[in-house]
Amino acid sequence: MREVVAEMRNPVMLYSIGKDSSVMLHVAMKAFHPAKPPFPLLHVDTTWKFREMIAFRDETARRLGLKLIVHVNKDGLKRGVSPIASGSQVHTQVMKTEALRQALDMGRFDAAFGGARRDEEKSRAKERIFSHRSVAHAWDPRNQRPELWRLFNTRIREGESMRVFPLSNWTELDVWEYVQAERIPVVPLYFSKVRPVVERSGALIMVDDDRLPLNPGETPRMLRVRFRTLGCYPLTGAIESGAETLDDIIAEMRAATTSERQGRLIDTDESASMEKKKREGYF
Amino acid sequence: MSGTSSAALPTLRLLTCGSVDDGKSTLIGRLLYEKKLIFDDQLTALERDSKKFGTTEDEIDFALLVDGLEAEREQGITIDVAYRYFATSKRSFIVADTPGHEQYTRNMATGASNADLAIVLVDARKGLLTQTHRHSIIVSLLGVRHVVLAVNKIDLVGYAEAIFREIAAGYRKFAEPLGFRSLFAIPISARYGDNVSSLSPRMPWYEGEHLLERLETIEVEDDRRAAPFRLPVQWINRPHLDFRGFAGAIPSGRIGRGDPIVVAGSGRRTAVARILVADQEVERAEAGDAVTLSLADEVDVARGDVLAHPESRPEVADQFTAHILWMSADPMLPGRSYLMKIGARTTPASITELKHRVDVNNFDKLAAKRLDLNEVGFCNIATTMPVAYDAYAENREMGAFILIDRQTNETAAAGMIAHGLRRATNIHRHGMTVTREAHAAQKHQRPAILWFTGLSGAGKSTIANLVETKLHARGAHTALLDGDNVRHGLNKDLGFTAADRVENIRRIGEVAKLMTDVGLIVLCSFISPFRAERRLVRDTAAVGEFIEIFVEAPLATVIARDPKGLYKRALAGEIKNFTGVDQAYEVPEAPELVLNSAEETPEVLADRVVAELERRGCIARL
Numbered sequence: 001m002r003e004v005v006a007e008m009r010n011p012v013m014l015y016s017i018g019k020d021s022s023v024m025l026h027v028a029m030k031a032f033h034p035a036k037p038p039f040p041l042l043h044v045d046t047t048w049k050f051r052e053m054i055a056f057r058d059e060t061a062r063r064l065g066l067k068l069i070v071h072v073n074k075d076g077l078k079r080g081v082s083p084i085a086s087g088s089q090v091h092t093q094v095m096k097t098e099a100l101r102q103a104l105d106m107g108r109f110d111a112a113f114g115g116a117r118r119d120e121e122k123s124r125a126k127e128r129i130f131s132h133r134s135v136a137h138a139w140d141p142r143n144q145r146p147e148l149w150r151l152f153n154t155r156i157r158e159g160e161s162m163r164v165f166p167l168s169n170w171t172e173l174d175v176w177e178y179v180q181a182e183r184i185p186v187v188p189l190y191f192s193k194v195r196p197v198v199e200r201s202g203a204l205i206m207v208d209d210d211r212l213p214l215n216p217g218e219t220p221r222m223l224r225v226r227f228r229t230l231g232c233y234p235l236t237g238a239i240e241s242g243a244e245t246l247d248d249i250i251a252e253m254r255a256a257t258t259s260e261r262q263g264r265l266i267d268t269d270e271s272a273s274m275e276k277k278k279r280e281g282y283f
Numbered sequence: 284m285s286g287t288s289s290a291a292l293p294t295l296r297l298l299t300c301g302s303v304d305d306g307k308s309t310l311i312g313r314l315l316y317e318k319k320l321i322f323d324d325q326l327t328a329l330e331r332d333s334k335k336f337g338t339t340e341d342e343i344d345f346a347l348l349v350d351g352l353e354a355e356r357e358q359g360i361t362i363d364v365a366y367r368y369f370a371t372s373k374r375s376f377i378v379a380d381t382p383g384h385e386q387y388t389r390n391m392a393t394g395a396s397n398a399d400l401a402i403v404l405v406d407a408r409k410g411l412l413t414q415t416h417r418h419s420i421i422v423s424l425l426g427v428r429h430v431v432l433a434v435n436k437i438d439l440v441g442y443a444e445a446i447f448r449e450i451a452a453g454y455r456k457f458a459e460p461l462g463f464r465s466l467f468a469i470p471i472s473a474r475y476g477d478n479v480s481s482l483s484p485r486m487p488w489y490e491g492e493h494l495l496e497r498l499e500t501i502e503v504e505d506d507r508r509a510a511p512f513r514l515p516v517q518w519i520n521r522p523h524l525d526f527r528g529f530a531g532a533i534p535s536g537r538i539g540r541g542d543p544i545v546v547a548g549s550g551r552r553t554a555v556a557r558i559l560v561a562d563q564e565v566e567r568a569e570a571g572d573a574v575t576l577s578l579a580d581e582v583d584v585a586r587g588d589v590l591a592h593p594e595s596r597p598e599v600a601d602q603f604t605a606h607i608l609w610m611s612a613d614p615m616l617p618g619r620s621y622l623m624k625i626g627a628r629t630t631p632a633s634i635t636e637l638k639h640r641v642d643v644n645n646f647d648k649l650a651a652k653r654l655d656l657n658e659v660g661f662c663n664i665a666t667t668m669p670v671a672y673d674a675y676a677e678n679r680e681m682g683a684f685i686l687i688d689r690q691t692n693e694t695a696a697a698g699m700i701a702h703g704l705r706r707a708t709n710i711h712r713h714g715m716t717v718t719r720e721a722h723a724a725q726k727h728q729r730p731a732i733l734w735f736t737g738l739s740g741a742g743k744s745t746i747a748n749l750v751e752t753k754l755h756a757r758g759a760h761t762a763l764l765d766g767d768n769v770r771h772g773l774n775k776d777l778g779f780t781a782a783d784r785v786e787n788i789r790r791i792g793e794v795a796k797l798m799t800d801v802g803l804i805v806l807c808s809f810i811s812p813f814r815a816e817r818r819l820v821r822d823t824a825a826v827g828e829f830i831e832i833f834v835e836a837p838l839a840t841v842i843a844r845d846p847k848g849l850y851k852r853a854l855a856g857e858i859k860n861f862t863g864v865d866q867a868y869e870v871p872e873a874p875e876l877v878l879n880s881a882e883e884t885p886e887v888l889a890d891r892v893v894a895e896l897e898r899r900g901c902i903a904r905l
Contacts, residue, residue, distance in 0.1 A: 002518040002530050002573075006586055006627070030561030031530075031573065035522035118366045125365045145694045146389050146610055148396040149683045150532070151624050155692040169377060171368045 001031045001113070004164050005038055007154040008111035011164075012104070015041040015068070017053045018230045019186050020115030022060075023175050024167055026184045028113075029064065040067035042103055042112070046095040047072060048083055048232035050208050056187045069107065073099035083234045084213060091232070101137045104161065111154075111162040119171045129168045135159040173253055180246040189227045190249065192241045196220035203237030295498060298379040298394040300422065301404030302414040306435045310404065310473035311367055311380055314495065317480040364394045373499040388657040389610040391418060392697055395425040396683070399503040402431045402494075403454075407440045407470070411453050413644050419454075420643045423461035424606055424659065424699065426679050429503055430458070431467045433494065437486070438472040444488045460646065467497055507570040511595035512536030512544075513673070513681055515626030516588045520575050528559065528575035529584055531627065534680035536592065537569040538576070546582060547589040547597050547671035553580040587628030589671035589681075597671045597681060600703035605675075606641070607634075608659050611688060611695040615654040616782050618789040620819040621695060623666055625684035630668040631822055632686065637662045652782045663704060667822070675699035690814055719825075722802035726760045729901040730799035732824050733892065735808040736817060736871065737834035738863045739849060740841035742880035742888075746834060747808040749889035754804060759902050762798050764791055765808040779860045785816055792820035799828055804901060812868045830899075832892065833874040836881045838863050 004011050013028065015021050028037040043057055061068035073081075076094040083091040104112060118125045128144050130152040145153050156162060167175070179186060197204040198212075198220050205212070207220045212234055214220070225238035226249075243249045299307040367378040379394030395401065401422045405415055422430070432454050440446050451468035458466055469478055470489055477483035480495040492500070513535050520528035538544075538555060545552045558565050559575040568574045576590065584590070591597055609615050615634060623632035640651035641659040654660045675682030686696040723730055733750065735743040744765055754761050770777075774790055777783040788811050795805045811817055821829040841863070842850045853861035860866045876895055878888040897904045 003627075006518045032520065033559065033562040033575070034526060034528075035520055119368045125367065146393040146697070148393050148685060148694075148697045149680060150397075151683060151685045153624065153685060153687055153692070153694045155622070155687055157692065169366070169368070171370075173370070 001028055001037075001164075001166055003152055003154065004111050004113070004162070005032070007152075008162065010107070010109050011039040011111040011113065012042045012069070012107060012109040013037070013039055013113040014100075014115070015043050015057070016115065016230075017043065017049070017057045017060075017187060018115070019175055019179060019190060020117065020167060022184050022186050023170075023178055024113060024115040025060070025064070026182060027166065036064075036066065039113075040069050040107075042069045042071065042107070042109075044096060044099045044103055045070050045072050046083075046091070046099070046232050047077065048091075048095075048211075048234060050187075050189055050206070050230065050233045050236075052189055053187055053230060056185075060185070069103070071099060071103035071106070073102060082211075083232055084211065088235050091235075104137065109161065110156060111164055113164050113166060115167055116165050117170050117172070117175075118165075118168050127165060127168065129165055130154060131163045131165065132156065133161045133163055137161070139163075173250070176246065176250050176253060180250065187230060189230060191245070192224050192226040192243050192248070194222050195225050195238065197223050197225055197238055204240070205236070206233055206238055208233040292374050292499075292502065294375040294377060295400060295501070295503065296377045296379070296398050297400040297402060297498065298381055298391070298398040298422075298427075299402045299404060300381050300391055300394075300418040301435075302406070302409075302412055305404040305406045306473045307402075307404055308380055310402070310433065310435065310471070310479070311378055313473045313476055313479050315367070315369055317476055317495075364390045371495070371499060376498065388417065388421065389608065389697075392421050392425055392608050392610075395422050395427050396697065398422075398425075398427050400429040400431065400498070400501065401427045402433050404433050404435050405450055405454070407434050407437045407443075407446055407450065410450050411457065415454070416457060416645065417643045419458060419461060420641075420646060421608070421659075423458075423463065424608070426675060426699070428462070428464040429501060430463045430465070431469065431494070431497060434468065434470045435473050437470040437477065438475055442470075442477075442483075442485050444486075447489075465501070467491070469494055469497070507535045507678075508537060510535035510570070510678055511597075512538050512542075512590075512592040513597060513678070514538070514574070514576065514590040515628070515671075515681075516584055516586055516590060517627045518586060519584070526577065527581075528557075528577045529590065530573075530575040532573045533568060533570050534626075535570050535678055537567060538574075539567045543593050544576075544578065544590050545593040545596060546584055547591050547599055548669060549583065549588075551582045552593055553578045553582050555579070587626065587630075587668075589626060591671070597673050598703045599669050599671045601667075601669045602635070602663065602665045602704040603670075603672070604638070604661065604701045604704060605664055605684070605698045606659060606661055606701065607654070607686070607696045607698040609654040609656060609696050611691075611693055612656050613688065613691075613695070614656075614781070615660070615696065616785045617652075617662070618785045618819065619813075619815045620689060620822055621686040622689055623664070623670075623684050623686055623698075625670055625672060626681065628668070628670060629687075630666045630670065632664055632666040633819065635663045635665045652780075661701070664698070672700050672703075674702055676701075689818060719800045719802065722800070724802075726802045727903065728759055728802065728804060729899070730802050730825075730828055731804050731896065731899070731901045732795045732799060732820070732829050733804065733806045733832060733896075734811070734817065734820065734829060735806070735832045735834055736811045736874075737880075738836065738838065738841050738868055739810055739861075740844045740846055741834040741836040742878075742885055743808040743810075743834045745885045746878060746880070746888050746892070747806045749885055750892045751806055753889060753893050754896075754902065757902060759804055760802065761804045761806060763806045763808070764795060766810075769794075781813075781860075781866075784813070788813075788816040789819060792816075792823045795820065796823050796825075799824065804896070810862050810868070812862045812866060814869045814872065817871065827899075830876065830895065831871055831874040832876045832878060833871045834888075835877055835879045840881045 073095050081091055081094045116124055128147050132145060133139060196207045198218055204225055223240055224242055226241045226243055227238050243252045301307055365380045369376050379398060381391040381394040403419055434447050434450050447470040469491060470486055471478045471494060477485055478493045480493060482493050514531050514533055516529045517531040520530050540555055540558055542555050544555055555576055556579045557577045558568050560568055560572050589597055617634050617637050620631055620633045623630055637651055638661045639648040642649055643659050673681035682700040684698045685694050688695045735747050737743050747763060751761050751763050769791060774787050777787050791807060795807055798805045817831060845851055852858050853864040862868050896902050
């Protein structure tokens with residue numbers, strides 16, 4: 001993080017409100033102490049995030065006294081793009097990937113921190129810590145700069161940018177253990193609670209507001225659930241769990257038999273779908 | 284930085300290497316599977332993918348779990364470094380899975396640069412291959428000190444002890460000069476799991492540990508803490524006037540509050556006033572900690588400086604020898620200017636001499652004039668700024684550097700410093716009593732290098748001659764360097780290969796610099812087709828004294844002019860390496876002047892050069 005601040009002109013931190021973002025932000029607060037992190041936070045809001053996420057986001061920025069930029073793809077909103085009407089692929093493309101490119105271009109940011117970890121997904125396992133992006137924000141996995149020792153080649157041409165992943169070498173368990181050790185606040189959705197859910201293609205979807213159309217005969221059930229990852233609520237599956245504390249979550253993780261992104265509907269659209277999205281500029 | 288898992292031993296960083304199809308990815312997949320570290324949904328996807336892409340018929344193809352990218356799935360090879368993370372009850376592991384193909388050797392070096400241990404895989408049917416040697420030598424060069432030789436596919440040779448013994452003995456002999464601290468040989472079958480995470484009943488003759496046990500228990504000595512204290516300053520933390528902190532990660536040694544400290548470059552001494560590790564003020568910190576130090580006195584410290592223990596300081600030099608691994612498709616040519624990044628310092632640097640190429644198949648030293656992609660060389664390197672370093676063999680982080688191509692920004696090479704050639708702290712350049720300013724003042728001019736570049740026949744020499752005539756008429760002191768007077772004397776030993784062209788321009792740049800030191804306006808007229816060489820001369824010259832003049836004319840025009848009949852011969856294939864015909868001309872990106880000789884007369888163009896010199900104050904206005 002210090003390397004980015006020392007070498008890049010105008011960095012920004014992608015803040016997605018999840019546990020990884022919370023950890024990344026916490027590390028940033030430490031890295032620059034006693035100064036404040038010398039960059040703003042950017043949240044790309046699809047307008048379909050859980051309400052608790054938005055409340056947590058605003059509270060976090062206020063508590064830490066950091067500048068928060070919230071960007072919504074207004075054009076996509078005008079066109080009526082949503083996970084319900086357009087399907088997860090189009091929604092993700094327009095409201096996340098395109099929106100992110102818009103926000104980075106508008107802010108003229110030449111470096112963006114992201115909380116992605118290499119253990120999350122196969123194509124992410126090959127991502128560099130300093131990952132070069134073309135003027136069009138595209139990732140070329142066949143032509144990445146070799147990354148030796150801890151020497152990062154940060155040089156870019158005008159208009160190009162870097163995505164930087166400080167948590168590359170952390171695992172999901174590392175993240176939770178760190179959250180516990182440092183008592184880092186996270187969105188309450190990670191903890192078990194009785195919530196209204198419906199079952200869709202094998203996933204438990206929480207009815208977070210009245211925009212989620214119910215199928216004929218479908219009524220939300222009240223179940224004890226929590227989330228392992230957070231995204232747009234109609235695309236994020238909950239798990240049945242009684243884990244109410246960090247200790248419970250870590251115990252549950254150690255015994256887990258499914259991977260964390262299993263609840264994410266956007267990864268399974270097609271084989272190698274994460275790599276495709278990443279090439280187009282998704283985080 | 285990996286989290287806080289409560290394992291007894293520190294995280295083990297390892298890499299797997301070997302030839303294509305030796306089963307590297309399969310081995311990692313097998314380890315994860317056996318330790319139940321593959322999640323159910325991943326296993327379901329794996330079973331589905333095995334049917335689609337797999338090479339193991341009805342069984343699960345573990346390699347698919349690890350080979351992440353689409354392209355390599357289709358080709359069945361690993362094309363990049365993939366990192367895998369797993370933990371057992373005893374230890375956490377970070378595995379770099381690296382490619383076997385020769386063209387991806389640079390990625391293997393990348394994996395090795397941060398690894399404590401290497402698993403070298405060998406196919407029991409094929410034995411030791413050129414690739415096995417190559418990878419072991421690279422692993423050794425990059426300072427990996429512990430090796431596991433995994434003789435894989437032992438099932439395909441009937442679990443034969445004799446075959447394993449022969450391969451293991453051959454490897455021990457080969458590896459003797461590589462300086463590994465430990466070498467452990469084991470027969471395995473990654474496909475069936477023999478000796479992977481339990482001892483195989485099919486090899487009762489094997490009495491050692493199984494692979495995972497070896498990995499879980501090996502101690503990779505952490506001598507970083509015992510080494511002298513170093514802190515490359517990464518960032519200056521200055522939130523308000525009362526605090527000035529120097530932030531960085533400690534690569535070696537320990538430091539305590541009140542300890543004396545020295546700035547390696549300037550030799551200024553002071554003491555540590557406060558130590559912050561993150562937001563906590565602490566008494567002591569050590570290798571591996573990311574710290575912010577504040578010092579007792581106001582001393583001049585910038586990003587890239589190294590803070591060190593005063594009794595055992597790093598070397599400071601601007602010339603040293605190093606091994607470099609070339610990683611760019613463009614060859615390394617001695618004399619070309621690159622950016623060197625070492626620690627937190629970035630400085631222009633050039634390879635002044637390639638002493639020899641290292642044959643990574645057998646460690647032989649070969650004579651060479653250039654290095655191509657994936658080749659290793661031993662060379663002399665000169666930097667513009669002095670650099671504080673330790674030899675790579677003694678301190679990995681203080682002796683490692685990368686070279687960055689200044690045009691493409693790609694990482695062109697990885698380097699490991701062997702030793703310094705000239706201590707910058709001991710340099711006392713001969714004090715000139717007549718300064719360059721005095722020389723120039725006596726001539727009533729300011730020195731400059733007018734660098735005319737362009738295709739043969741574009742009109743460079745014609746214009747340069749006219750400019751010199753006009754300057755001489757106004758009483759200016761000049762010198763003219765062109766192909767005719769340089770190629771026949773100073774550079775008569777050089778030909779027209781790319782390497783010789785680089786050296787040609789380097790010498791001309793040095794001569795021009797000496798001439799500007801005595802106050803002359805130097806006119807240089809050379810095709811000089813490569814941007815990198817022109818930049819090298821620009822960097823050699825004093826700031827603002829290099830004036831790049833692009834004499835522009837379309838290729839069709841110069842071929843039609845062909846004053847010396849050279850294009851005709853080049854097009855007929857009689858002259859090789861002729862710029863514009865079979866060698867590229869790289870157009871200047873930001874020349875100080877562009878002269879279009881197809882549209883204006885040499886007379887008009889020469890006047891524009893003279894006007895530019897007036898504008899810059901090099902000569903007085905008339």
